[in-house]
Structures are given as C-alpha cells and as structure tokens.
Amino acid sequence: MSFYITCAIDYPNSRPHVGTAYEKISADTIARYKRLAGEDVFFLMGLDEHSQNVEKRAHEEGLEPAAFCDRMEGVFREAWKSVNVEYDDFIRTTEERHHRAVVAMVERANASGDLYEGSYKGLYCVSCEAYYLERDLEDGLCPIHKKEPAWREEDNVFFRLSSYGDKLKALYEEHPEFVQPATRRNELLALIDEGLEDVSVSRASSGWGVPMPGHSGQAVYVWFDALTNYLSALGFPDDTDRYQRYWPADVHLVGKDITRFHAVIWPAMLMSAGLPLPATIFGHGWVLTAEGRMSKSMGNVMDPMVVAEQFGADSLRYFLLREVRFGRDMEFDYERLIGRINADLANDLGNLFQRTLTMAKKYRDGVLAAPGAGASVTGLPEKAREVVDTYREAMDRYDLQGGLVAAWELVSAANLAIDGHKPWELAREDDRTAELDSVLYELVEALRYLMVLVSPTMPEKARAMAGQLGWSLPSEEWMLDSLLESAPESVQVNPGDPLFPRLDPDDFLDPA
Template sequence: MKKKKKFYITTPIYYVNDKPSVGTAYTTVTADIIARWHRLKDEDVFYLTGLDENAQKTVQASIKLGFKDIKKFTDFMAEEYLKTWKALNISNDDFIRTTEERHHKLVTEFVEKIKKKGDIYKGTYSGLYCEGCEAFKTEDDLVNGLCLDHLKEPKYIEEQNYFFKLSKYQDKISKHIKENPDFIQPNSRRNEIINFLNKGLKDLSITRQSMNWGIPFPGDEKTHLYVWFDALTNYLHPKEYWPANIHLMGKDIVRFHALTWIGMLLSANYKLPKKVFAHGFFTVNGQKMSKTLGNIIDPVYLVNKYGVDALRYFYAREIPFGNDGDFSEESLKTRLNNELANELGNLVSRTLAIIEKKLNSEIRKDSTDKTLFKNLDVKKIDKFMETLEIHNAIAAIMGFVQDCNSYINDNAPWQIEEKSKLNKILYNLTDAIRIISILIYPFMPSTSEKINKQLQIEKNQTLEYCKPGLLKNLFIKKGDILFTKVLTKEEEQYEAKFNNTKCYVDQDVVKLGIKVKFAELIGLNIKRKHMGLEKLKDEIEHNFKVNEKVLEGYNSYYKKLDIKNGKCSVYNLIELVQKGGKLPTINTAVDSYNLVSLKKSLVVGAHDREKIKGSVRFKILNGTEFYIPLFKTEREEVITGEFGCVDDEKVLCRLDIKQGDQTKVTEETKNLILYVQGNEFTSDQYLNEALEEICNLIIKFCGGEYRMIE
C-alpha cells in the first residue's frame, strides 16, 4: 500500500483573555479549508490549533471577570473556543492548551536542549513592554509613545532575566529566507522581515520574574518562561508530522514565527517549517475591531443568523488571501444571496426538480457533453490552493457553477419531451453537480453533504473523482433548498415600504403543473391611456408570435381538471387581435400586462391590494368560496375541483380567466398584487423575466415602485 503524503498545518494558539472574534475565526476557518483540501487529495493531514493560556493577560482577564482560580477561567474560555470551532465546522486533529502537562513536559525538554547548546544566559533587561502584545517594544515601534496595535503606552520594566542568543542565528536565518523565496508569504511580509533583519537581531529575554503564572524556567523555579518562548513550542507536539508545511497566522505575529521561532529551532537542531504565511487584518465596516468601538462580532452569532457555510464561503471569497479586508454583514448578505442562493442553490434546486418531475427522480448513465465541462480546470484550482490563492480557487469553482446555470438555461430541459435527449442533459448537469459537491467540500462541507444526500451518492470522495462521466445510474431524493436568501439593509428599507402580502401556491395546484410568480407594486398613478403605451401595443399587435408550447401547457391542466372547452385568458387576447387588430384599452396598468401576456403567451393576473384581505393563495376550490364575477354585484357559485386565486375571504379569480369584481384594477388603484401564471413548459427564468418586464412597463407608464415576492 502506497504511503500517503503528510501535510501539517497550524494556526497560532490563541490568547484566552477574550472570546473568539471574526478575526480569530478567519484564521481558523481558512486553515480548515486548506486542511480539508489536502484531505481531498488523499493526503495524511494533521491540523493543529489551540490556546495560549500562560500569558500575563490571562491572569488580568481572570481577575477582571471575577475568577479566583485562574485554571477555572482558562477551562471556561477553552469551552468557549471549542463551542465556536464546532459551530464553524472546524476539523482540527488536536487542540493544544499550554496549561496541559504534556505541553509543560515538551517545553521543558525543548529549553533544556537550548541550554545544553549554550544559547541561554542570564542578564539584566530593561525596556518598554506592551502587555497587549506580550512583547518588548523599541522607540521605533511606537507612534507618539503608543503601541500601534493596542494604542496603549508600554510599561518600562527592568529585571534579571534569562536571554536566548537569537543574534547568534541572524546569518543562518537570513540565508534561509534568501534561499527559500516562498518561505515567508505573501511577499509584503517577506520584505518586512528582511528589512527588520537588516537592522540586526537582538538577543531575546525569555523569562519574567514578575509572573507567577506559566511554565517555570528549568533550574530556576522562581522565574517563568516568556509566553512566546513557551507558546511557539506547541507546534512540535505532533512530532511524526514535523516539520509543518504551513504556519498560518495574522500579520501582527509574523516576526515571532519567521525570526524568533526559526532561531529557536536552529538552536535545538530541529528541521524548519516549510512556509510561514501571514494573512491580513479584518476591519469591521471600515473600522479596526475594538472593544471601545463595540464592533467585535461573535462568529457564532453570524453562524446562527446566516449559516455556517455562508460565513466560511465569505471568508474564502471576499478578500484576496494575504491582503487586508473589511467585514460587513451587508457584504456577507450579498455573497449569500447572489452567489450561494441564486447561483449554487438555484442550480441544484432547478436540476433536481426537473429530474423529479420529468424523469421520476431517475437518471441513467449517459455520454458526457464536453461543452459543459470545457472550462472546468481542476488542476488549476488545485494550483491556486497550493499557492494559497484561496479566493481564486473558490472563484474558479463558482465560475463552473455559472457555466452550469448557463447550460440549463440554454438547453431548457423543462421544454423537452424526448426522454433520451432530456436524460443526457440532466445526466451531465447532475454529474457536474457531483463534481461541484466534491470541490466545495473544503469550503462548505455541510452544503456538500446536503448535495450528496440529495444525489444519494458517497460523501468525501477525493479530488481524483472530479472527472466528468463517473456518475452512474442513480435515483435522486430532492431535499430542502440549500440557502435561504436574506434581505440586505437597503432591501429591508425598501421592503418596509411594501405591505408584504404573503402569496402561496398549494401543492395540489403545483401537481397540476401550474407555476406562479408574484410581484407587488405600490404608489401607482394609473391613467386611462398613454400614447407611449399605445405605440408599444401597436408594435406587439403586428409582430407577436404565439408560443404554441406554452399554450399546450395550459390546455394540459384544463384537461386534467376535465374542464370542457376551457381556454386560458391568452386565447382571448389572441382572438381580439386577430379579429379586430387591436388589444383593448382599459387602463395603463392592465394594458401593460396584457401587452406582455400576448407577447409571451402567458396568463397574467392583477388585483387591487387594498381590496385584498390577508394572503393571496392559489388553491383547489371546494365550492363554498365567496365569488362575485367581474362587473356583477351578485354572488355566483364556484365549481368544486376548479383551481382559483383567493384571499382569506373570497375568490379573486376562478381558473385563470374569470376575474372577480371586488379586486379589479381601476384608475383609482394605487397598489396592486401582480402575478404571471405558467405551466410545465415555462421555466422559472421565463416567468421571472416576463414578470419583471410587466413591472417595468407599469412603472414606466404609472410611476411607483415594485418588488418581486419570493
């Protein structure tokens, strides 16, 4: 059996003085994406994260929060981190806590090796110490006497300490960086380290007499190890995986990893890590994260509000990896709505819905349509991941998702009756979705698993399965939608103007093949006629073409209902134009939708919103509903088994032709509910485009605003 290639990735171990933020979550999620990608390549992966509990700020935080026992405080914070990583679906293989006995043992052994090398000596240290950074600062590091990262004045400290001869390894560190140009990435961080090296490395104070918390210095129990000398050693725990392939961290601690840690390893005769990668900082809505500003966001709150995979996707997609970037909920909502819900979610939902309806949920193995897969380049995506261009990798995957959506639109499988042709199109779409599910697994593991469950195929397939044509015969099991859209702030403000009338289509109506798309229009100024609209009507009247396939779909459900001589409203418009040459002039709202109804061969309905009681619903009528026909005043019985559009009190329209009088659209109507009604031969896209065209025409000639009702 071939031995698997090892891959070892680490995050920094985080301070426990505060709960995880979107910043620490960013590091941990991106490391998880990288780890999962290498598992996808069937490598032997080890992903290490954990907590740095031996810092001075740990003591200060425990006192501030009222903990008398520091260990109980660290246990409490460890649980907070573990809960957060679980919520974010982090797949780490170990979770180091520096208060653990195994870590104390490892650190002690490591320090003893350096002592034996003669690289530790005792001396007096005086200098400026920033407790926030847990590091000494020079005057050059400060601006107006303040630490740039914490905006606080460092304290002056003078005490007897042990020192590590870091300066001894300056030449070796410099040589390693120059001979290995990819060792520190991105290049901006590499240049920063080279510039710092050129100033000359100083020996490092590695103990603190003022601390009574942490790991005692071997041979001198009265003093404790400096937190960084303790913390960095955690990376050596999985010794069978050392050296690390990637140390991942924020750019603020790259010096410790690229200089201090490398010097420590050289002294103790360990192999060096292969790459140190420092990502950028997150601001929140353009401002640096700060307790004072109150803009530190709990990642669990975001997971609960938007879903774990939406947040993971945002982290991967929003910012070129290595650069600084801004976090805002509005940007997260936009990515969720436009890319996950509209692109990925819609692709899966549309494809499986057609398979379920037209092929009885069964797909047979077929030949591969190379045109669909021509832009899919798995090797290129893998190269992006190897060079840590995570944003480019997920962008390439989503580009293939867009190709699939174009393929389904171009081939219109909802209109195809020939089973062999239909099966080939849907086989290729399903095969593409299978491949997408594999590729997105590192980024959105929960979504990948949901897709696999609906396809009823094995999960956790490796990258080698991302080849077209591997899909075999299968029965799909369509499930819930993958992503739920959320309103952006702008949309929330816009929606507040509307009445938010709820619109539904009962399943009994859906089973007939009836599809309905709704919109709400407000602030209308409807007139008797408009010359611009009359000109448009004249153009359509002379140039329209009947879509026989769409009309066949309407006839189909009339037959299912056994309605003899039943014809949809489109036939009336066709007959009016063919006999009289003109569409009727009723008012600028009705004339606008009649125009598109004729042009698209689609049934359209509209009702005065202020006359509607409660919600709008398409249902099968039971014969007891209240109904007054158009231009009449007396109630008329409805026929049991017909479908109709109703509100909570009455029938708004019987079938798709018998308008009720109470909600008719007149020149007094200011707000209305509009719908286009399709059938098995009309795609969602066709209906949505028609609905938007009608809304835009009405707005053009009547003013006002509109919204599509999901």
C-alpha cells in the first residue's frame, strides 16, 4: 500500500519556529510509523516562495528574491535535519517542475469553465495575502495578524468556488474522515452552508510569481500556485510513476488556520481539474509560546535548532507529541518540557532501560536465552502484544499522543515487573536460576518492543537502544508485524551511556 503525506509549504521570509517544526515533526512521525507498518511512504515538504512577503524581505536584505530563497532553502533544510525530520522530496514553488504543474491546473480549470475575469474590491491583509469579509474581522482587524486590512481594488481572474458548495457538502457527508479533527469539519460545514463566494486566483504581477496563462501582467495568486505543490512534486502534469504510485494524497497535514483553504478551495480545484481527491485534510493546533522563565542566555528560545541543541531533538519531539492530543493547541513551556524529560524519559523509560541492562550484565554477563514455551513469568510478553494493538489503533487515527501513552503502559508494566520480581533477590537463590533467566529475558524483550514503538517519535534514541540491546537489524528494516514474530533465541546486551540524562532545571531557567 502506498501512503502519501504532505505538510504545508512554508514562506521562507523568516527562520522556522518551534510551531513550524511541530507540524514537520508530526508529519515525520506519521511517515515513520507508516513505514514501520509496511507501507510504501512518500513524505513531501517544501517552500512557498512566490509571496509578496518573501519578495519584500529579500529586498530588505539587499538580495534578489531568487537568491534570497536559495539561501533560505539551506536554512530550512538545516533546521529540519536538526530535529530529525527526513522527507523524500523538498519542493520549491520557484522550480520549473512546479511552474508547469501550475499552468496545467489553471488550464484545466479554464477548460471546465471555472475561470472568469472580474474586478475585486475588498479588505486585504498584506501579511495573510488574503482578502477578508467584514464579518471575519475581529474589531476591524485581521484575526491572525491583529492589523487593520487595507482597501484594495483590482481586476483579477476568479475561480467559481461558489458552484462547488453542493459537491463539497456531499464530499464531507460521504467521507466524514475528509476533514479531521471533527471540530474543524463542523466549522467548515457551517461555512459551506453560508454559501461560498468565488475567489480571486490572480493578482497584478510584480514579476515574482508564475505568470497567469492568457492574462499578461497578472501572476497566479496563492491557491493555484501553492496548493498545486502537492501534485508538482509527483511529476504532474506528466503521468509519471511517482504520480501513479502516490496520488491522491492520504493526508495533507496543515495548521488549523489554513485548513479551510485545503478543505474547501483545494478539493474544488481538483474537481474542476478532473483529478482524484486526497483522503484527509488534518488541521493540527498551534504551538502557543509561553517562554516563561527560560534563561535568555540560551539565545532564541523558540528556534527549533536552539531547543534541539539544548534538550536533544528526540526529547523535543517527544514533548511536542506527548503534551496534548493531536489537533489541539499546545503551550510551549520550558518548565513542562524539562518536567516531561525528567519524568517520562529519564525516569520511566531511561531508568528501566539502564536498570535492566545493568542487571543482565551483572547476573548473566549480558547473555540471555529465550525461555522454553509456556506462560511467561512476568506477563510482559502478553502485555506487549496488547500494547502493540492499542498503539496501532491510535497511530492509524493520527492520535500520536495516544500511541505514546500506549507505549508507556508497557514502560510502567516493566518497571512494576522489576519491583515485583526483585531480580537482585532471585540472584541470591540457587534454586531460582531459571526464574531469573526468564525475568531478565522478558524485560529485555519488552525493551525491544519499546525501541520499535518509540522509533517514529524518537528515531535517534531508538537506534541508541538498538545498539545497547544488541539488535543489529537497521532501523529502516524494522516492521511492526515481524516484531511480533521475531523473538530472538538469545540476545547479548551491552549497557552503555544513559539514554536520557536527568536535567537540572536550574541549568536552564532563570530563578523564579
């Protein structure tokens, strides 16, 4: 089965922020999980370069927009690498392959009779690059930028979005999974019921942008340009192998603020072009910044590279995905980040790992053989299977928090098994050798399960676990299915450095 996942493409007018990183980390975790589940995954990210804000920023830096974007591409790629995000392709909307796809989409919509020329008057937020209706403003201000929009009037090409209301409604009803989470779906159904208005799809060109076919002096405006990246990266309009293999997308992961463009304009554009529709638009919540007592000596405390450097990329990833249910807003707070690292990672998982491997080394020189068939001594193998089912069920619903909660049930069960069976007492009793063998082996097996279950969220730590567990299969070849069938006859573990050293909050936070 193929699985195609995309993120929103970012404006490169500023460096990525923890909130931008949150989306990429979420998508990367889903992509890694799907690979683990045996799917043929294609994960796309990229940059939305044809923005007036990008052009403006480039000129402020004394650069041509193209040269500025080339530089920012490096900045973004480096940031994503620093948080262990690995994509299959990185599309830039200034690329020739993208330009061709945009022209093809415009031509298809035109052939369907969905484009017309008109004059547009309205309130325009320059930062959003979007017109607002009076009723959508808050106290007369753009709800996102809290700035007063300016009155603007221009001759543009329009897309007949108004004629797609019934079709979109039918789509939402036949496919309740099309917009997730459900709260977003309900908001959009209400919007469609109010009646959709046609949208402007071109604007006066400054020379930066894809020229609007058949309308000199106009450039293709946001929707037909940016949204089309999901197709152009696959080789559209050519009928490539990649396109055949991955279109339609399984999930477009986007921020809640742009969910409506993806769930309303994008499917209408695809219907107009006669192309199949994606399965799901998932609108995630925002990362709200609460810098709190974070020491300013750290530098920019909302730069993902700085946070990853200070706390570890995988610890940051764990915190972002564990803290709130996926889809809701989260507050990024350093005290909570440090608290989670110490409690869940250093204490629960890290300690379990360290204790188990140290005992295996001390009592059995690190070599453990599988016990004979029959019921387990600790109940951990049975618990592990149950946890894998819960984990899969959660992850398949994009409940990334639920997947981690499930894995931590096994962490708790294994910690309880150590306390209950007291291997240090068994080691002193000559007639309980077999029992100790089983307890240690079952604990190490639980850790092997955990290594696989945490690998989508914490790929680097999972590889470190594999090294100490003596598990030589490269992580790209790990599979959830074979995990269940591959209990080794014997293992040799090698305890090493602690996975998650405890953090002292005083090293990071200013005094209260």
